Amino acid sequence: MQFFLVSVVLALSLCSGVSAESKAAINAFKRVEALKPGLVQRELDLPYRPKLDKRASPYLTEVTQKFVVNGSAIPDVDFDVGESYAGLLPISSAPNETRQLFFWFFPSANPAASEELTIWRFNGGPGCSSLSGLLYENGPFTWEPGTYRPTQNPYTWVNLTNMLWVEQPVGVGFTQGVPNITDEVQLGQEFAGFYQQFARTFGLENRKVYLTGESYAGFYIPYIADAFINLNDKVYHNLAGVAINDPIIGDATLQQEVTVVPYVDYWANVFSLNASFTKAIHDKADQCNYTSYFNTYLSFPPPPGPFPVLPDPFASDDLTCDLFDDVYAAAIAVNPCFNIYHILDTCPHLWSQLGIVNPGDYEPPGAQVYFNRSDVQAAINAPPTNWMLCTDRNVFGNGNDTSTARDRSLGPAQDGVLQHVIESTNNTIIGVGNLDFLLPPNGTLMALQNVTWNGKQGFQSYPGNEFYTPYHPEYNGGSLAGAGYLGLWGTERGLTFYQVQLAGHELPEYTAGAAYRTIELLLGRISSLGQAGDFTTQTGNYTGTSPIYRY
Numbered sequence: 001m002q003f004f005l006v007s008v009v010l011a012l013s014l015c016s017g018v019s020a021e022s023k024a025a026i027n028a029f030k031r032v033e034a035l036k037p038g039l040v041q042r043e044l045d046l047p048y049r050p051k052l053d054k055r056a057s058p059y060l061t062e063v064t065q066k067f068v069v070n071g072s073a074i075p076d077v078d079f080d081v082g083e084s085y086a087g088l089l090p091i092s093s094a095p096n097e098t099r100q101l102f103f104w105f106f107p108s109a110n111p112a113a114s115e116e117l118t119i120w121r122f123n124g125g126p127g128c129s130s131l132s133g134l135l136y137e138n139g140p141f142t143w144e145p146g147t148y149r150p151t152q153n154p155y156t157w158v159n160l161t162n163m164l165w166v167e168q169p170v171g172v173g174f175t176q177g178v179p180n181i182t183d184e185v186q187l188g189q190e191f192a193g194f195y196q197q198f199a200r201t202f203g204l205e206n207r208k209v210y211l212t213g214e215s216y217a218g219f220y221i222p223y224i225a226d227a228f229i230n231l232n233d234k235v236y237h238n239l240a241g242v243a244i245n246d247p248i249i250g251d252a253t254l255q256q257e258v259t260v261v262p263y264v265d266y267w268a269n270v271f272s273l274n275a276s277f278t279k280a281i282h283d284k285a286d287q288c289n290y291t292s293y294f295n296t297y298l299s300f301p302p303p304p305g306p307f308p309v310l311p312d313p314f315a316s317d318d319l320t321c322d323l324f325d326d327v328y329a330a331a332i333a334v335n336p337c338f339n340i341y342h343i344l345d346t347c348p349h350l351w352s353q354l355g356i357v358n359p360g361d362y363e364p365p366g367a368q369v370y371f372n373r374s375d376v377q378a379a380i381n382a383p384p385t386n387w388m389l390c391t392d393r394n395v396f397g398n399g400n401d402t403s404t405a406r407d408r409s410l411g412p413a414q415d416g417v418l419q420h421v422i423e424s425t426n427n428t429i430i431g432v433g434n435l436d437f438l439l440p441p442n443g444t445l446m447a448l449q450n451v452t453w454n455g456k457q458g459f460q461s462y463p464g465n466e467f468y469t470p471y472h473p474e475y476n477g478g479s480l481a482g483a484g485y486l487g488l489w490g491t492e493r494g495l496t497f498y499q500v501q502l503a504g505h506e507l508p509e510y511t512a513g514a515a516y517r518t519i520e521l522l523l524g525r526i527s528s529l530g531q532a533g534d535f536t537t538q539t540g541n542y543t544g545t546s547p548i549y550r551y
Helices: 020-035 131-138 184-202 217-231 252-266 275-287 290-297 323-334 374-379 417-425 441-449 512-522
Strands: 084-090 100-106 116-122 163-167 208-215 238-247 428-433 465-469 484-492 495-500
Touching: 084 184, 100 184, 116 131, 116 217, 131 163, 131 512, 163 184, 184 217, 208 217, 208 512, 217 238, 217 417, 238 417, 238 512, 252 275, 252 290, 252 323, 252 441, 275 290, 275 323, 290 441, 417 428, 428 441, 428 512, 441 495, 465 495, 465 512, 484 512, 495 512
Parallel strands: 116 163, 116 208, 208 238, 238 428, 428 495
Antiparallel strands: 084 100, 100 163, 465 484, 484 495
């Protein structure tokens, strides 16, 4: 496999009584302390992000007053999160419209953001809430699983751009109305209708619009982008670029089954599977034509022409070629707390304030889901709702919650939609975290090798440039981010692909600095992911040699 490999040295110490003659051993453990980065001392009452003078907001009007959120009164958050607006807006201007989407809008104080808006709409599922992105990944405050309370997020994307988090499609989270769609084309049309209502309400006409998200957003975003482009409307739907991390964009057999055995081989020391099982899955991969397929089509440039479509392993009664679930079951046997989204996790399970995501997740007795609390719902203008992170309603069931119907759309890498978006924006960014088991990184890259855009098929060269994340001061020990060369990237003909070695499926949660850098690229603030230098929102020289921050 072609992955970026980082050597990680882990130090584990057990301390006991030590004689005077053991100074050398003691010094060995002191080295750990010497390498810990120090936090920059800040003046009393100085927030983790730059303090800005309060001024009249262009977004606060008689129309928007009902959406105001008191930034100092969000439950359990003991700091002011700044100006924001939240509530419900309809997906059309029809007087009898009952379908409404829930939003939370945070204006940015960054002067460079005055003509733009970035939407994080899309946390996958299908049917999962974008508020998980806000609370875990890129919002002004985060409350990570297993942590005591919310913390300010120095890497919030609000520092860069005006940010809008939206729950959708209808049926998710606080949304209202009956889901009545069956495919992504209908979903794109509904979202375009909602955004027009939002832009009118907040006076955001003629803004550049950027779409961002992860996971099943690999379907959502290209189809919504396609809907925006097809409307040919620069007033309300002026699409300027898209960024998606860890996406499903094509055929699940190609993205998951074909790549799972090479993925296990690469991370063999993490999975720790026995020799007989490892041999068995290799034999199955050969038998199911996965090995030869991987070796043939993950190449640069790729073989010309559409890749052959492999049989769906679930179409077979014996599921012989469902290697992904074989490996998943074995991984859980070895590590009962195996995290499909971040393979380095071990026991115990960490309790999440957003509740259960997957079967087997831990929920302590008496625990309360944050967005299901009445005080939280009141604070953010949400309707009283039995809020769930991922809905139990069928959002593609055409109004029938008991329907077993699924999204009828092909992956956007399969039907020309992604090609249309790349060629229309020339600003499309797709990234992966290499610790993501759900959608192994090379599956995404192989799906892209099957796409033709701007005159050629796939990447002509392996995207192997070093991904630079700036060195920076840290003000908040509850929200840290790595620096230096953290992954790889490449850009060809309007599409950037990148990978981050120590990120999982929710890439901004695990590697906040790298994710922040990709949004700087999306917004045109930097020229490439290899550009050295500071974040565009920081000042000072933090190269690692300054006494303000030690490495």
